[in-house]
Amino acid sequence: MRPKFILPLLLACSSIACAQDASVKNIAAINPPATALAPLRYLASDELMGRGIDRPEINIAAQYIADQFQSFGVKPVRGADGYFQEFDITRLIPGKTGEVHIGQLSFTLGKDFVQLRPVDVNMKIPLVYVGRVTEFDPASMDVHGKIILVDLGIAGDAPSIQKDYGELNKLCTALTKAGAVAIVARYNGRPAAWTNLLGHLHQAQVAHPNDAVLLNTFITDNTPEFQALLTKGYTTEAHIIVSGTLARTIHLKNVIGYVKGTDPKLNNQYILLTSHYDHLGVGKPTMEEGKLDSIFNGARDNASGTTAVIDAARYFAKYPPARSVLFITYTAEESGEIGSHYYAVHPIVPLQKIIYNLNIDNASYDDTSLISLVGLGRTTADEQVKKACAAYGMTVNGDPTGGQLFYASDNYPLAEKGVPAPTFSFGMRTFGPEIFKRYHQRSDEVGNMDLDYMMKFVDAYILAAQYIANDPQTATWAKGDELEKVGLELYGKQ
Numbered sequence: 001m002r003p004k005f006i007l008p009l010l011l012a013c014s015s016i017a018c019a020q021d022a023s024v025k026n027i028a029a030i031n032p033p034a035t036a037l038a039p040l041r042y043l044a045s046d047e048l049m050g051r052g053i054d055r056p057e058i059n060i061a062a063q064y065i066a067d068q069f070q071s072f073g074v075k076p077v078r079g080a081d082g083y084f085q086e087f088d089i090t091r092l093i094p095g096k097t098g099e100v101h102i103g104q105l106s107f108t109l110g111k112d113f114v115q116l117r118p119v120d121v122n123m124k125i126p127l128v129y130v131g132r133v134t135e136f137d138p139a140s141m142d143v144h145g146k147i148i149l150v151d152l153g154i155a156g157d158a159p160s161i162q163k164d165y166g167e168l169n170k171l172c173t174a175l176t177k178a179g180a181v182a183i184v185a186r187y188n189g190r191p192a193a194w195t196n197l198l199g200h201l202h203q204a205q206v207a208h209p210n211d212a213v214l215l216n217t218f219i220t221d222n223t224p225e226f227q228a229l230l231t232k233g234y235t236t237e238a239h240i241i242v243s244g245t246l247a248r249t250i251h252l253k254n255v256i257g258y259v260k261g262t263d264p265k266l267n268n269q270y271i272l273l274t275s276h277y278d279h280l281g282v283g284k285p286t287m288e289e290g291k292l293d294s295i296f297n298g299a300r301d302n303a304s305g306t307t308a309v310i311d312a313a314r315y316f317a318k319y320p321p322a323r324s325v326l327f328i329t330y331t332a333e334e335s336g337e338i339g340s341h342y343y344a345v346h347p348i349v350p351l352q353k354i355i356y357n358l359n360i361d362n363a364s365y366d367d368t369s370l371i372s373l374v375g376l377g378r379t380t381a382d383e384q385v386k387k388a389c390a391a392y393g394m395t396v397n398g399d400p401t402g403g404q405l406f407y408a409s410d411n412y413p414l415a416e417k418g419v420p421a422p423t424f425s426f427g428m429r430t431f432g433p434e435i436f437k438r439y440h441q442r443s444d445e446v447g448n449m450d451l452d453y454m455m456k457f458v459d460a461y462i463l464a465a466q467y468i469a470n471d472p473q474t475a476t477w478a479k480g481d482e483l484e485k486v487g488l489e490l491y492g493k494q
């Protein structure tokens with residue numbers, strides 16, 4: 001390297017270090033623990049009854065977040081209803097009885113299949129098997145008037161099943177447009193995972209607002225008889241019968257606001273900071289750790305993330321970065337990323353103006369020297385996140401499940417539209433017993449959280465967002481990433 005380049009480089013480095021010190025100091029000054037942790041304590045309190053979307057307290061939580069935004073000087077986005085994006089969804093109570101017949105095989109509702117749309121049906125329709133969700137192009141055949149049978153993932157391969165599950169909505173939308181009658185997705189996972197899925201889906205649940213009106217059903221069967229039938233292009237007649245379905249409308253709100261960036265050129269671009277504020281509500285009273293409890297407080301999941309977004313809003317309202325910062329706390333993530341999906345399909349700030357989304361979702365942690373970035377290696381902003389975490393003495397690893405979590409939170413609905421969107425999470429070395437001790441348990445409470453770690457998590461998140469928002473280089477998908485192409489299309493570079 002030629003000497004004349006060394007001096008400016010050294011100067012640049014030392015001024016970045018200075019800026020970092022100043023930011024760390026400012027973040028600490030704006031968000032002292034009592035202030036920073038107040039939203040966590042409130043949102044996870046028994047008073048808010050677990051922030052279930054079918055309870056009135058969810059609206060108290062939404063109003064609280066909006067009031068916080070307003071008190072900081074965060075601005076409402078034009079096109080929103082104040083600080084809210086409001087919409088209705090349908091809550092489905094599955095049919096009392098139901099059967100699906102495919103050729104000679106029969107499936108029973110609540111045992112071998114689950115119903116995902118709020119309709120009673122009795123129809124005999126030609127069915128065609130088309131293989132895996134991600135490998136089927138709906139334009140490749142005439143699907144009009146047919147039932148399409150697809151596989152969710154590769155048999156036994158959990159990450160591929162999770163990924164296909166994420167892709168299913170897109171296929172539903174395309175098939176609806178093309179005039180298909182129903183999609184039947186064959187679940188390819190382990191029987192234990194199917195039992196788990198049944199527990200989640202064969203009960204009152206939200207019908208996914210995926211703009212698809214076609215009947216959407218999951219079945220399970222990996223028997224040799226079924227396998228033998230299923231070669232691509234296999235056709236038969238299927239008979240679907242479901243009766244006794246009930247449906248109810250629920251009114252929901254995403255909470256949204258923004259801070260305008262300081263750079264006249266870059267402030268037309270937005271960094272999006274997100275988390276979901278809903279959780280599981282109230283369940284049956286159950287003994288957990290010697291305490292009879294019914295409220296799913298969801299302190300980690302995801303009052304912690306919502307708190308970090310609120311604290312980021314407080315900081316950026318005082319210290320706006322070069323780019324604008326958009327804050328959204330989503331509703332109904334626990335029902336299948338409903339709020340983020342709704343935003344992705346009905347954006348208020350257009351997606352091509354949102355250059356990067358740093359989502360937060362938390363299960364629990366097993367290492368407090370660590371931040372887990374779900375999507376590490378998939379965008380060009382990794383170094384910014386690592387640098388921010390290093391400022392608080394923490395290192396960064398990727399998704400401990402090897403990729404499944406990327407498709408299982410609010411980052412994905414925007415990611416699949418092209419927005420580089422990882423999820424910033426508490427440190428997980430292993431997605432195992434230590435995590436499951438709190439994940440979706442009634443004992444996910446503030447009282448058993450490490451609040452020093454929570455403070456580092458919040459501060460590192462804010463610093464990472466600031467680095468990305470100030471970076472003269474716009475963050476993108478990593479070269480060769482499976483979403484690079486949709487990203488280029490979204491931002492009009494192809």
Ligand SMILES: [Zn+2]
Binds near residue numbers: 276301302333361362
């Ligand atoms: Zn969550």
